[in-house]
Amino acid sequence: xxxxxxxxxxxxxxxxxxxxxxxxxxxxxxxxxxxxxxxxxxxxxxxxxxxxxxxxxxxxxxxxxxxxxxxxxxxxxxxxxxxxxxxxxxxxxxxxxxxxxxxxxxxxxxxxxxxxxxxxxxxxxxxxxxxxxxxxxxxxxxxxxxxxxxxxxxxxxxxxxxxxxxxxxxxxxxxxxxxxxxxxxxxxxxxxxxxxxxxxxxxxxxxxxxxxxxxxxxxxxxxxxxxxxxxxxxxxxxxxxxxxxxxxxxxxxxxxxxxxxxxxxxxxxxxxxxxxxxxxxxxxxxxxxxxxxxxxxxxxxxxxxxxxxxxxxxxxxxxxxxxxxxxxxxxxxxxxxxxxxxxxxxxxxxxxxxxxxxxxxxxxxxxxxxxxxxxxxxxxxxxxxxxxxxxxxxxxxxxxxxxxxxxxxxxxxxxxxxxxxxxxxxxxxxxxxxxxxxxxxxxxxxxxxxxxxxxxxxxxxxxxxxxxxxxxxxxxxxxxxxxxxxxxxxxxxxxxxxxxxxxxxxxxxxxxxxxxxxxxxxxxxxxxxxxxxxxxxxxxxxxxxxxxxxxxxxxxxxxxxxxxxxxxxxxxxxxxxxxxxxxxxxxxxxxxxxxxxxxxxxxxxxxxxxxxxxxxxxxxxxxxxxxxxxxxxxxxxxxxxxxxxxxxxxxxxxxxxxxxxxxxxxxxxxxxxxxxxxxxxxxxxxxxxxxxxxxxxxxxxxxxxxxxxxxxxxxxxxxxxxxxxxx
Ligand code: ADP
Ligand code: MG
Numbered sequence: 001x002x003x004x005x006x007x008x009x010x011x012x013x014x015x016x017x018x019x020x021x022x023x024x025x026x027x028x029x030x031x032x033x034x035x036x037x038x039x040x041x042x043x044x045x046x047x048x049x050x051x052x053x054x055x056x057x058x059x060x061x062x063x064x065x066x067x068x069x070x071x072x073x074x075x076x077x078x079x080x081x082x083x084x085x086x087x088x089x090x091x092x093x094x095x096x097x098x099x100x101x102x103x104x105x106x107x108x109x110x111x112x113x114x115x116x117x118x119x120x121x122x123x124x125x126x127x128x129x130x131x132x133x134x135x136x137x138x139x140x141x142x143x144x145x146x147x148x149x150x151x152x153x154x155x156x157x158x159x160x161x162x163x164x165x166x167x168x169x170x171x172x173x174x175x176x177x178x179x180x181x182x183x184x185x186x187x188x189x190x191x192x193x194x195x196x197x198x199x200x201x202x203x204x205x206x207x208x209x210x211x212x213x214x215x216x217x218x219x220x221x222x223x224x225x226x227x228x229x230x231x232x233x234x235x236x237x238x239x240x241x242x243x244x245x246x247x248x249x250x251x252x253x254x255x256x257x258x259x260x261x262x263x264x265x266x267x268x269x270x271x272x273x274x275x276x277x278x279x280x281x282x283x284x285x286x287x288x289x290x291x292x293x294x295x296x297x298x299x300x301x302x303x304x305x306x307x308x309x310x311x312x313x314x315x316x317x318x319x320x321x322x323x324x325x326x327x328x329x330x331x332x333x334x335x336x337x338x339x340x341x342x343x344x345x346x347x348x349x350x351x352x353x354x355x356x357x358x359x360x361x362x363x364x365x366x367x368x369x370x371x372x373x374x375x376x377x378x379x380x381x382x383x384x385x386x387x388x389x390x391x392x393x394x395x396x397x398x399x400x401x402x403x404x405x406x407x408x409x410x411x412x413x414x415x416x417x418x419x420x421x422x423x424x425x426x427x428x429x430x431x432x433x434x435x436x437x438x439x440x441x442x443x444x445x446x447x448x449x450x451x452x453x454x455x456x457x458x459x460x461x462x463x464x465x466x467x468x469x470x471x472x473x474x475x476x477x478x479x480x481x482x483x484x485x486x487x488x489x490x491x492x493x494x495x496x497x498x499x500x501x502x503x504x505x506x507x508x509x510x511x512x513x514x515x516x517x518x519x520x521x522x523x524x525x526x527x528x529x530x531x532x533x534x535x536x537x538x539x540x541x542x543x544x545x546x547x548x549x550x551x552x553x554x555x556x557x558x559x560x561x562x563x564x565x566x567x568x569x570x571x572x573x574x575x576x577x578x579x580x581x582x583x584x585x586x587x588x589x590x591x592x593x594x595x596x597x598x599x600x601x602x603x604x605x606x607x608x609x610x611x612x613x614x615x616x617x618x619x620x621x622x623x624x625x626x627x628x629x630x631x632x633x634x635x636x637x638x639x640x641x642x643x644x645x646x647x648x649x650x651x652x653x654x655x656x657x658x659x660x661x662x663x664x665x666x667x668x669x670x671x672x673x674x675x676x677x678x679x680x681x682x683x684x685x686x687x688x689x690x691x692x693x694x695x696x697x698x699x700x701x702x703x704x705x706x707x708x709x710x711x712x713x714x715x716x717x718x719x720x721x722x723x724x725x726x727x
Contacts, residue, residue, distance in 0.1 A: 003716045008223035012726050015221070017259055018321050020266045031276035033081055035074055035155040043073040055151040057206070059187075062151070067119025074155060075104060075117035078162035086117060088125045088147040089163040091178040092132040093591050095480045097308050098168075100127050101161055122164065123149050133594070135587025137174045145170045150179065153305045156275055158313075165305055174584050178482035179301070181580050185486045186301055188493035188577040193346050193354070193370075196496050199503070199514055200366040206349040209489050212297025212469070213307050214281075216338035216477050217314065218290050218326040219261060220723050225324035227718045229614075230606050234599075235328035235393070235478070238607045238696065239615070241704040242334040243721035246288065253286045260727055261291065264321040268293075271313050277306045287335040288724040297343060297469075300489070304481045307340075327478040330396030332720060333700075337397045338477035339404075342484060345469040346370060346492075356468040365515055368522060369499070372420070374470060375410050376525040377495035378463055379532035381487070381573070382408040383553045383564035385463075385472075388487035390561035390592070392599040394476035399556030402539070404462035404474045406561070407547045407554045409534035411461035417535060423519075424526045460538030490579045497577075499525075558596045559685040565589045593685040597676075600688040604673055607699055608666045614716050615703045616659055622710040623655045651709060658702040665702070669695035 031038075040049050048069040054060035062070070078086065085101040092098050104115035126146045134145075145168055153165035168177035175181050186209055193207035225231045230238040247253075257265065265282050272279045278296040285292050293310075297303065311327060318325040330337040346354040354370040357363075378385060385408050389398070398406040412420070458464055462474040475484050499521060506517035531550040536543060547554060555561035564570060566589045574580040580588075626648045633648075634641040642649070669692060676687035707715060 003714075004227045005716055005718045005722075008221070008227040008718060009722060009726065011223040012221040015260065015322055017263050018267070020263055020270065022266065022270060026269075026273050029270070029273040030278070031274075033157040033274045034276035035077055036276065037154075039077060040073070043077045045069055045073075048073065052151055062123070064119055067123050069119075071117050071119045071122040074122065074162065074164075075115060078155075078157055079104070079115060081157040082160055083157045083162045084160045086121070086162040086164065088127065088149075088166040090147050090166045090168040091308055091480060091482065092168060093135070093177065093588065094133060095178070095478075097312055098127075098132070099161070099163065125166070132168075132176065133591040134170070134176050135590040137170055137172075137176060137583060137587045145176045150183065150301075152183070152299075153302050154276070156309075158275065158309075174587070175580065178480050178486075179304070181574075181584065182304060182482045182486045182489075183301060184579045185489040185493065185577070188579060189346070189489040189496070192493040192496035192500070194348075195500050196369060196373075197348055197354070197366075199369075199518060200363075201348070201350065201352075204348045204350055204352075207354070208347050208349075209300040209485070210297050210345045210347050210353075210469075211300040211303035211481065211485060212295065212343040213303060213475075213481055214292055214294040214341040214343070215307065215310065216285055216290060216292045216340065218287070218328075218331050218338065219264065219318065219323045219727070220289060220326060220331075221727055222319070222322045222324045224718050224723055224726065225326075228723070229610055230603075231324070231326070231331070231723075233606045234603050235326055236331040237333070237720070237723070238603060238610065239700045239703040239707075240333070240717065240720045240723075241707045243719070243724055245721070246335045246724075247286050250286070252284050252288050252290070255284050257282070257284055257291075258727055260321065260323075264318060264323055265291070265293070267320065268314060268317045271317055272310065275306075275309060275313070277310055277313075279310075285336065285338075287332070289727065290336065290338065297345075300344075300485055304485060307481050329391075329393040329476045329478060330400075330402075332724065335724075337402060339397065339473060340475045340477045340479060340481065342472040342475050342481055342488075343466070343469045344472060344485070344488060353468055355465075355470065365518060368419075368423075369518060371412075371416075371465070372522045372525050372529075373495045373499050374492060375412070375532060376529040377491040378408065378410055379529035380495070381491040381570075382532060383555070383561075383567075384487055384491065384570050384573075385484070386474075386553060386555055387561050387564040387570075388484040389472075389474045389476060389479065390555075390558040391476055391479065392558055392596045392603075393478055394474075395556070395558055397476065398474060404460060405538045405543070405554075406556050407538070407543065407552050408462050408474070408532070409538065409547070409552065410470075410532050411458045411464040411535055412533060413458075413465060414535070416465065417533065420526050420533075423523055424530075426523065458535065458538075461534070462538065486579065490573060490577050493577050494573055557689045559593065559682060559689050562589060562592055562596075562682075562685075565592075590681060593681045597681070597685045597688050600685075600693055601673065603696065604669060604688075604692050607696060608669065610717070611662050611666060611699055611703055615706055616662060618714050618716055619655050619659055619706045619710055622714050623652055625711070626652050626655075655706065655709060658706050661702045662699055665695050665699045669699070 040052060048066050051062050051066045052070060055062050085103050087099040087101045089097060089099050104117050105113060106116040107113045124146055126144065147166035147168050150165045150167055155162060155164045167180040169175055169180055189209055190207050194204055197204035197207060228237065230236065269279050279293055280296050281294040283292055298306065314325050348354065355367065357367045386406060464471050464473065472484060472488065475481065502521045503517045506512045506520060507514060531552065544554060566586055571582050571585050574585050575582065630645045630648050633645045637644055672691040676684055676692055679687055
């Protein structure tokens, strides 16, 4: 009898690569299936085109007649790309994307048919979407929510479907998705940042948040993945002894990419090109079978959509190549997990990156304004940032002394640290106003324009300045970027709004010149937010102690971290910035707690099943051969047999002990699950976290010990070395 494990290995070893032919330059392929400005210009009337542009740029309303025109051109364009269906594409609170396809096809009189799509179908739809999590916003008896077109993210054809990016809201106006709050946060940061920009440049009329994500992932052969119930059901391995060789030689990182994987990547990139996702970088990551993909950065809403779309495309393309792609933050114990760095900045409509140091002291004062305000915002809302990246799977990185830690801190490099330190001290000496100005401008003038090459890199920091952008590194690889991007842009909006109020007050009441007032407020911010700045090793125990002294939070688990989401401070923030009302915030909090509970519950069940259905029976089978062996030895050597059967007897005992331990831990775990199930949230999630989850490690320990003892030929579960090194 061959086990599924050996069949899967055979299958994997005999795969032939799926060869991808590229016969067009990528620049020619780019956005071929996107109804972007260029396509719209070609297919639409001038009036319709202008009205979409106004909607994109100024949020102007599109009237019904024009909507019909737009819909018709969109349909004609989509049909020319081979589309048969259309869908309102949205991002419900499950974190993934959702779509419900409708055919363009309609019957008309006399048995005839045609393709139809009108303005109403474009602008608004009512999916029967009562089964998406809504945290109690909609009672199921009035389970009405609708999707509404988001013209700022262009429609695209994927496969044979025209996908129209939409927001998903309830009839009472509450956001039921991830996109609506993000759009509101982006509006808030635009308003606040534009107002601040006017201190420096009157011509700025819009500020866009920019996002460049870096997506890490693992690839495992699909047959091997299918042989592991834990990977199939939870996206990660719940047990498995570490392979003798892991990542210790660092021979995978940036190494030559395996052929099957390169073919997958090229196929994926080809799809991305057609969809207008500007992917640029690909490489091996640190862990075996771990890879990374990064695009050129884009406006944040579009970048978020593109990341969500990418994850979906990756799943589909990987199937063609007989791979399973794992987005889980920690699919394998003992080797690196996966994250999704969110590179973030602000850019004006005049083409200035507000986090890039400039040529002149005045330009640098503008840079410093946005730089220091960002640090201050992160300091004031560090707990909320931590909450925005919390999930059962990301706890494996943040809560486990891995990169990055659960403590949010800001790294800015030695050069900028010394600039801030100097600025902070300008207050100390008794300087005349004139001298003050000069000294200030002197320091400000010292920031070199290009910091990119000499900002030191600190890989342990969760929020690092990297020359012309900040990089939020704590986002999990499976996350929807909308969550952390909503929080980051909201807190920056709030901070910039406060800043403007303070500067204006100094100008009016103290009669200070504008740059003097700006400088004064920044100096106070530098002092006030100093505790969030940390340049050292973020993994060390020393930092945990130091951070505690500084009063920074260190929430290692999701139920703990999520509390900050519904704090008075957080609700006040979201309401003031008009990003979410109390109901919307509380609904999300509840959904996230429930999701946490369910994930741990599923893992717990799967682990119990595998331990009992795979590990224990296999161990018993092997133990029986040992017993047979001992019996035989006894027959041959009679009284002397112990001399020859010592190892075997020892193993028989050990196996029994491990089996007993596994059984008793599973019983206890099930009992804890039963009592947890009687609780309400948030107590339930806490119980799953503190009472159920601790058994995972204990059960795993004994299973992994058995893996080392049992005959390899009998072991049914595909081993780490096979999952990580066979392709
Ligand atoms: P790494 O962290 O691997 O060293 P890079 O420094 O190469 O990565 O850049 C990573 C990402 O930063 C890229 O996706 C890039 O598009 C993005 N990025 C660069 N400039 C900006 C910006 N102004 N705003 C947002 N993202 C940016
Ligand atoms: Mg990075």
